Amino acid sequence: MKIIVCIKQVPARDSQLRVASSGAWIQDADLSYEINEPDAYALEEGLQLKEKHGGEVVVLCAGPARAAQTIREALAKGADRAIHIEEEDLGAFDPLGAARLLAAALKPENPDLVLTGLQSDDLGYGQTGVILAELLGLPHATIIMQVEKQDGAIRVKRELEDGWFQHVEMPLPALLTIQSGINKLRYATLMGIKKAKNKEIRNATAASLGAGSATPSIQLSRVYLPGRSKQTQLFDGPPKEAAAKLVEKLKFEARVI
Amino acid sequence: MSILVVMEQRAVQGPPAWSRMSWETLAAGQQLARELQQPVSAAVLGQGIEGLATELADKKLDHVYVVEHDLLKDYTPDTYTAAVRQLVEHKQAGIVIFPHTYQVRDFLPKLATALGRVAVSDVVAHRIEDGKLVLVRQLFQGKLNVDVRFTGEPPYFASLQAGAYRADHIEAGSAAVEKFAPQLTPSRIKPLELFREAQRAVDLTAAEIIVSVGRGIKEADNIPIVQKLADALGAELAASRPICDSGWLPMERQVGSSGQTVAPKMYLAVGISGAIQHLVGMKGSKTIVAINKDANAPIFEVADYGIVGDLFQVVPALVEEIKKAKT
Numbered sequence: 001m002k003i004i005v006c007i008k009q010v011p012a013r014d015s016q017l018r019v020a021s022s023g024a025w026i027q028d029a030d031l032s033y034e035i036n037e038p039d040a041y042a043l044e045e046g047l048q049l050k051e052k053h054g055g056e057v058v059v060l061c062a063g064p065a066r067a068a069q070t071i072r073e074a075l076a077k078g079a080d081r082a083i084h085i086e087e088e089d090l091g092a093f094d095p096l097g098a099a100r101l102l103a104a105a106l107k108p109e110n111p112d113l114v115l116t117g118l119q120s121d122d123l124g125y126g127q128t129g130v131i132l133a134e135l136l137g138l139p140h141a142t143i144i145m146q147v148e149k150q151d152g153a154i155r156v157k158r159e160l161e162d163g164w165f166q167h168v169e170m171p172l173p174a175l176l177t178i179q180s181g182i183n184k185l186r187y188a189t190l191m192g193i194k195k196a197k198n199k200e201i202r203n204a205t206a207a208s209l210g211a212g213s214a215t216p217s218i219q220l221s222r223v224y225l226p227g228r229s230k231q232t233q234l235f236d237g238p239p240k241e242a243a244a245k246l247v248e249k250l251k252f253e254a255r256v257i
Numbered sequence: 258m259s260i261l262v263v264m265e266q267r268a269v270q271g272p273p274a275w276s277r278m279s280w281e282t283l284a285a286g287q288q289l290a291r292e293l294q295q296p297v298s299a300a301v302l303g304q305g306i307e308g309l310a311t312e313l314a315d316k317k318l319d320h321v322y323v324v325e326h327d328l329l330k331d332y333t334p335d336t337y338t339a340a341v342r343q344l345v346e347h348k349q350a351g352i353v354i355f356p357h358t359y360q361v362r363d364f365l366p367k368l369a370t371a372l373g374r375v376a377v378s379d380v381v382a383h384r385i386e387d388g389k390l391v392l393v394r395q396l397f398q399g400k401l402n403v404d405v406r407f408t409g410e411p412p413y414f415a416s417l418q419a420g421a422y423r424a425d426h427i428e429a430g431s432a433a434v435e436k437f438a439p440q441l442t443p444s445r446i447k448p449l450e451l452f453r454e455a456q457r458a459v460d461l462t463a464a465e466i467i468v469s470v471g472r473g474i475k476e477a478d479n480i481p482i483v484q485k486l487a488d489a490l491g492a493e494l495a496a497s498r499p500i501c502d503s504g505w506l507p508m509e510r511q512v513g514s515s516g517q518t519v520a521p522k523m524y525l526a527v528g529i530s531g532a533i534q535h536l537v538g539m540k541g542s543k544t545i546v547a548i549n550k551d552a553n554a555p556i557f558e559v560a561d562y563g564i565v566g567d568l569f570q571v572v573p574a575l576v577e578e579i580k581k582a583k584t
Binding site: 011026123133140160165181218221233235239244 | 269334335358359360362363364367370371373375376377378391395397398400405406444446447448449450451452454466499514516547557558560573578581583
């Protein structure tokens with residue numbers, strides 16, 4: 001089974017984010033970056049399916065030059081090769097534009113299965129996988145918690161609201177968006193890291209893929225800190241002092257202790 | 258530019274029933290209609306849903322479209338995309354809004370793509386500027402907001418976050434109920450049964466006080482630190498999704514959109530940043546307390562009380578103070 005896993009590099013989770021002076025995006029110069037968490041689960045699912053059924057795992061990533069680090073880490077975990085669509089300013093693409101880039105790189109690969117994370121931790125549209133499925137003409141299912149390969153088909157477990165699930169079957173090739181927690185993530189081994197150095201990363205660009213930037217149909221006009229829906233009473237000082245102040249409020253004001 | 262609200266129904270146990278979020282979307286649709294001085298209609302898709310549709314007949318709407326077909330009985334992204342697309346094109350809807358449910362997440366991007374559009378997903382608010390619609394959505398798990406505008410031609414598609422609009426603001430009136438029969442072919446995707454995992458042993462909804470723990474706890478071995486806090490308060494211990502994903506606490510203790518929705522007297526969030534998937538599961542709590550090292554964490558947007566600090570120092574101090582206060 002040939003599996004393509006789409007991954008994205010995003011600012012590390014505990015980053016202190018500051019709005020850029022232009023107001024159009026964040027100050028991203030000094031941030032550290034990592035693989036988008038749901039994509040890490042998608043990669044792991046791809047690797048486990050390959051271990052069970054044989055085949056190949058190809059990592060596909062659109063992003064600036066720094067994304068190469070995240071791609072290397074995916075190769076170190078066991079992906080066989082990678083395609084890096086190098087674009088310094090992904091912000092110029094809306095979700096449809098970004099998915100068109102990925103689709104252009106995916107099509108000639110003719111995969112049996114395409115995996116993505118269910119959403120990105122930065123923009124959080126939660127759309128790339130489904131758009132990609134439509135562009136490629138593939139059946140899809142989202143927010144997947146289990147994948148079972150059958151003869152020429154797959155049976156998956158879709159997560160729904162309030163603890164409900166649903167099984168869904170579809171023929172291959174297909175596309176799935178993977179939910180965090182579907183599996184247990186592996187760490188790269190020393191041997192894996194060594195091997196990754198010799199694995200192929202093929203570079204492409206929007207121009208080389210013939211998927212130049214179409215005019216976006218939505219525009220992000222201003223980024224800002226959200227307002228607070230409540231006035232939070234914050235207690236500071238040394239931990240013991242802050243804790244004492246909080247407990248007093250909980251006892252005499254909120255009356256919950 | 259007429260407005261269309263696509264309501265969601267599901268037959269989970271028994272006959273088709275509304276997804277509650279649909280009413281919030283309906284209220285938002287009516288609000289948009291007032292602000293833009295445009296007509297608003299609602300649509301419901303499925304099979305055997307006439308009864309549900311009549312519940313919309315006494316709302317202030319232009320039309321209620323009953324989109325019925327045997328192939329819409331069980332949801333598939335293929336059939337729902339085709340049906341909504343035909344309705345939108347036939348009625349020339351300008352702004353089409355949906356509740357941001359798991360089902361909508363499964364087919365709305367496909368629908369928008371099929372029409373060469375981009376849907377704005379998970380909208381938390383809107384405003385009208387110079388007669389143009391500006392949508393607000395969250396970035397970075399709720400740490401920042403962004404204003405989004407449509408730049409191309411309508412139809413414009415958007416899905417609205419749970420709790421962003423109030424369902425009790427729906428205006429009564431009357432609506433013409435109209436059937437719409439889409440042309441559909443069977444989907445490649447075969448939906449099977451809906452099910453729940455083994456019965457939940459822990460009913461968090463019954464707890465008066467909940468102590469909930471998130472990523473800030475760093476590792477499984479640190480869980481006893483918050484367990485002590487829960488014990489001191491006589492509280493149930495709960496967690497955000499990543500903690501349960503990692504197996505540090507069982508899934509049945511998860512609060513959030515995919516876990517339990519709770520509204521206790523006090524909800525004490527320890528090391529939880531407050532991604533929206535978590536907030537929707539607890540923001541109805543009476544008193545919310547947050548302990549987090551990041552003063553900009555979205556959890557503080559809903560907290561009544563908070564301490565910005567290192568939980569490994571704050572929580573033990575808190576346990577001591579609670580013990581003192583209780584004696």
